[in-house]
Amino acid sequence: MVLLFNAFVAAPVASALGRDDRNKGLTLVAYRAYAVSPTxxxxxxxxxxxxxxxxxxxALFQAAEALKGKRFDRVxxxxxxHTVFVLDGGVFQTLGQEYALGQNPIYLVRTLPEKLxxxxxxxAFETWTGGWLGVLSKQIEESNAFAQAWVEGKTPSVAPSY
Known part of the structure; x- marks a missing residue:
């Protein structure tokens, strides 16, 4: 029963990632927290x-797209x-919907860290304001920091700016 319950999230994600040959360099698996959490x-x-x-x-965007019709409290x-980052479930669902509708992936990449x-x-990261060039530079920097932290399995420590 638990396996079937998890298959409802694992199968769509595995299918979506398997359709794209560029995903062969990584393995991303979807399952319900503690194998039984519905939310x-x-x-x-x-x-x-x-x-x-x-x-x-x-891969994250494709997983979000595959599950865009499902509602979670947290991802x-x-x-x-080992949990490295957390996304609000509504943010995850919106991310999947936007990706499915063709939102510019660069926009999605650079704005993701501030939602983590x-x-x-x-x-996990700052929300930047100010001139577009400075904001863009910081967003890209934090996007790279997110990817590295996820691969390493270590949540970065971000000192708040005042």
Whole structure:
């Protein structure tokens, strides 16, 4: 029964990722938290062989698109079973809907980090304001930091700016 319950999230994600040959350098598995939680999804990065940061983002967006019709309270982004980041379930669903509708992936990549939380619930990255060039530069920097942290399985410590 537990396997069937998890198949409702694992199968659509595996199918979506399997249709894209560019995902062969990583293994991302979807399952329900604690194998039974109906409201908490885990996207677990099991392995990364040869994947650039953009590959991680694409796989995350494809997983969100595959599950865009399902509602979760929270989505854990894990590495080897250890939660590294958390996304609000509504943000995850919106991400899947926007990706499905053809939203510019660069926009999705650069704005994702400000939506991420640490496992304890605090913001994982800053929300930047100011001139577009400075904001864009910081967003890209944090996007790369997110990808590296997810691969390493270590939530970065972000000191708040005042």
């Amino acid at each position: 908490v999804l885990t996207l677990d990065l099991w392995s990364v062989k040869e994947a650039a940061p953009i590959d991680l983002f694409r 854990n982004l894990a590495r080897g079973g 939380l640490t496992p304890s619930g605090s913001p």
